[in-house]
Amino acid sequence: MITVIAIFAIMSGIVLFSGAKFNDTVTLENLAQDVALSIREAQVKAISGNTSTPFEEDFIPSYGVRFTAHSGTFVHFVDLNDNDLYDDTGASCGSLGSECIKEITMQSGYEIATICAKGIDVVGTGSCTPIFTGNMDILFTRPFPSPRIFRATPPGEFSDLRLTIRSDTGLQKTITAWATGQISVQ
Numbered sequence: 001m002i003t004v005i006a007i008f009a010i011m012s013g014i015v016l017f018s019g020a021k022f023n024d025t026v027t028l029e030n031l032a033q034d035v036a037l038s039i040r041e042a043q044v045k046a047i048s049g050n051t052s053t054p055f056e057e058d059f060i061p062s063y064g065v066r067f068t069a070h071s072g073t074f075v076h077f078v079d080l081n082d083n084d085l086y087d088d089t090g091a092s093c094g095s096l097g098s099e100c101i102k103e104i105t106m107q108s109g110y111e112i113a114t115i116c117a118k119g120i121d122v123v124g125t126g127s128c129t130p131i132f133t134g135n136m137d138i139l140f141t142r143p144f145p146s147p148r149i150f151r152a153t154p155p156g157e158f159s160d161l162r163l164t165i166r167s168d169t170g171l172q173k174t175i176t177a178w179a180t181g182q183i184s185v186q
Contacts, residue, residue: 024169031110032165032173032185038065038076038104039138039175039183043147045078046140062148063101064139067163069115072106079139084150086137106165113166117149117158136161138177145181 042063049060062079066086077086077099091098106112115136138161139148149158159179166172174186 021169024167024171027107028110028165028167028171028173029185031106032175034104035074035163035165036175036183036185038074039147039177042076042138043140043145043181043183046142047145049142060142062139062141064137066135066137067112067115068135070111070113072108072111073103074112075103076101077137084137084139084148085152086135109168110165112163113172114162114164116162116164117151117156118160118162146179147177147181149177 045063066075093100137150149161161177163175176184
């Protein structure tokens with residue numbers, strides 16, 4: 001009887017310990033897929049010429065996503081003034097005059113740990129410049145499926161974008177938006 005209880009206690013301990021890691025892994029995978037889906041959603045809205053808000057005649061806006069290093073939020077936006085960047089007016093998301101369509105907040109314990117961008121002038125070298133602070137905007141403009149990636153400060157344009165999302169337990173996933181328009185999660 002004592003042997004059965006000991007075996008049961010050991011198995012329960014293993015399952016409980018593994019369960020927390022499994023939960024963290026599944027949550028991180030879902031979050032990475034949500035980030036990739038937000039990028040894809042901006043791409044689809046731009047390519048389709050979505051004009052769900054009032055614009056000037058013949059003006060089809062660009063759509064994008066803004067990421068901030070070491071942050072638990074990112075912003076899905078529409079580029080109303082055609083400057084290739086997200087302009088935070090301070091107005092709430094979805095209100096008139098705001099470029100913010102929606103702000104997505106990650107679950108507690110998860111953040112965009114690194115943002116890495118491949119410079120257009122470094123074609124073929126595979127090098128990637130990490131962005132330790134600040135924002136990076138990925139933008140799509142009709143009719144092109146390929147992204148345009150910009151940083152406001154210091155100004156720069158890049159060809160590929162790689163985001164690393166990390167949990168507070170150290171697990172991480174990488175989302176890559178390639179210059180071809182392909183978006184992958186690894």
